Amino acid sequence: MKQGATLSIRGLHASIDSKPILQGLTLDVHAGEVHAIMGPNGTGKSTLASVLMGHPRYEVTSGTIQYGDEDVLEMAVDERARAGIFLAMQYPSEITGVTNADFLRSAINTQRGPDNEISLIKFVRKMEKTMQSLEMDTAFMHRYLNEGFSGGEKKRNEILQMMMLEPSLVILDEIDSGLDIDALKVAAAGVNAMRSPDRSFVIITHYQRLLNYVRPDFVHVMMQGRIVKSGGAELAERLEAEGYDWVKHECGIVDVAIEEEPQWAVPMQTVSPRGT
Numbered sequence: 130m131k132q133g134a135t136l137s138i139r140g141l142h143a144s145i146d147s148k149p150i151l152q153g154l155t156l157d158v159h160a161g162e163v164h165a166i167m168g169p170n171g172t173g174k175s176t177l178a179s180v181l182m183g184h185p186r187y188e189v190t191s192g193t194i195q196y197g198d199e200d201v202l203e204m205a206v207d208e209r210a211r212a213g214i215f216l217a218m219q220y221p222s223e224i225t226g227v228t229n230a231d232f233l234r235s236a237i238n239t240q241r242g243p244d245n246e247i248s249l250i251k252f253v254r255k256m257e258k259t260m261q262s263l264e265m266d267t268a269f270m271h272r273y274l275n276e277g278f279s280g281g282e283k284k285r286n287e288i289l290q291m292m293m294l295e296p297s298l299v300i301l302d303e304i305d306s307g308l309d310i311d312a313l314k315v316a317a318a319g320v321n322a323m324r325s326p327d328r329s330f331v332i333i334t335h336y337q338r339l340l341n342y343v344r345p346d347f348v349h350v351m352m353q354g355r356i357v358k359s360g361g362a363e364l365a366e367r368l369e370a371e372g373y374d375w376v377k378h379e380c381g382i383v384d385v386a387i388e389e390e391p392q393w394a395v396p397m398q399t400v401s402p403r404g405t
């Protein structure tokens with residue numbers, strides 16, 4: 130674990146299926162800091178999260194990612210997890226046949242190494258205690274990972290994983306989407322309980338609402354695959370009130386997305402019922 134380490138991303142370019150998505154992203158996250166990343170749909174936020182975690186579909190074409198003294202781009206996914214990097218995904222995967230408890234125990238043991246495995250009793254106690262704090266029914270321990278979980282239950286389960294794994298760099302991708310108001314408060318309390326001078330957070334969100342509960346030190350706006358504006362918590366408040374137009378205007382951006390006009394797009398009149 131790289132506790133107290135700085136994440137340093139420099140000029141990151143990444144593509145999927147040869148399509149460039151991240152286009153020169155630079156960001157520093159120091160230990161103890163909470164950074165929120167906001168931005169319109171399709172501007173590369175989840176791509177950044179996936180690239181940080183080492184998703185094999187993304188190709189990093191240039192730039193660097195350092196975490197402490199380690200070159201993250203040289204590390205396999207499991208090495209990144211062992212280094213303390215954790216991603217709560219926007220769309221968590223369902224894994225049939227693997228219970229929530231089995232999954233978490235093997236994740237914790239992988240992190241701890243073969244000579245230092247957590248005892249079953251300690252693990253169960255910790256899991257029960259954490260589930261109680263998240264107001265989760267302990268029956269979720271024995272259900273297959275995310276299978277049939279509601280949207281909100283999946284998100285709460287991601288917070289459970291974070292609290293059990295105690296990572297040093299936490300990336301939360303839209304952890305608030307699908308959570309009801311009470312669940313949002315519970316999840317935010319879980320995040321706040323984990324805040325420490327040794328741990329840093331990158332929180333991707335569309336809504337100020339989460340940031341009312343988890344106060345960020347920095348807020349960044351992503352457009353066209355890079356960070357175009359940064360500020361403090363007040364930036365999120367302004368975005369909530371005014372939207373993104375003023376940022377686009379200030380940065381001279383016409384189209385925020387990476388996507389070009391789809392080739393099948395046709396002018397409206399050619400599909401009008403009168404054939405005009």
Ligand SMILES: Nc1ncnc2c1ncn2[C@@H]1O[C@H](COP(=O)(O)OP(=O)(O)OP(=O)(O)O)[C@@H](O)[C@H]1O
Pocket residue numbers: 145146148150168169170171172173174175176177219386387388
């Ligand atoms: N396999 C793919 N082929 C082509 N384009 C892709 C592929 N995967 C992702 N993209 C595109 O990459 C862009 C960035 O996607 P990403 O999921 O990072 O956006 P986002 O900022 O997280 O959006 P949202 O706020 O909606 O979650 C989108 O335009 C998406 O359609």
Ligand SMILES: [Mg+2]
Pocket residue numbers: 174175176219302
């Ligand atoms: Mg996304």
